[in-house]
Amino acid sequence: MNSTVSKREIDLNLLKQGDRGELAALVEQFSNPVYRIAMNILHSEQDAEDIIQETFIKVIHGIQNFEGRSSLATWVYRIAVNEALMATRRMKGTLVSIDAETDTGEGETSPVEIEDWCCRPEVETMDAELRREMDQAIARLPEKLRIVFQLRDMEDLSIRETAQVLGLTESAVKTRLLRARLILREELTHYFQGSSQG
């Protein structure tokens, strides 16, 4: 199923006036990314559904105070990330912010496995087994790396926007992004090495 939604500029003034059509356009444009963000943090459709609804309710309630200093997408994603993180902290019974340095994941990862799998047939078709492996690999990433990778490489935010969503410096985003990309590349290389041997 293709998720491509024709993106058009959301009219902030109409939104602030309570225009339901404009709100529907906003929901249509951001519901899939918000769904993916919630799922990547919570890993449960039931939990994600609550967070998605809560995110859009907060958007509706907060739109009057949105001043446009960041993009609308950045603001919506920030609400979604915060809601999902708060939910997961509540479930785990801990209070750790996304920028806390207690998690792992800041160190450098040098490429170890060298195998050119770019032109494998299963890469071109992205078969079910490969998708499963990709899902498992990203789920294994430390949360702080996973969110950065998702916003930048899966949802197309810029480095600056990703930093704004997460309240991080651009330099911290770049560090985490590189590490996430290298870990995922390494995991996929292991997968393809295994599949070629087996």
Added chain:
Amino acid sequence: MDHENCSELLKSIEDYLDGDIQPEVCTMLEEHIRGCQNCRIVVDTLRKTISLYHDEARQDVMPEAMREHLYIELNLMDYLPRSRK
């Protein structure tokens, strides 16, 4: 950049992959990659990793029932795209 310093590539690879790099550093990196098979493979597979996840995300959409619940919750049912009603 010689082959003993391939790890130096990593320091600039982020900016290189994002196209946000000084032209002279870019030229130096591309020259190195042309002559170093391992670095070329790392760069190619990194690019492919990113594009695979990017493409996968486009296919990962909210289930229809969840979308309906959302539109109901937000009192927007009359705006649910027609193909989904």
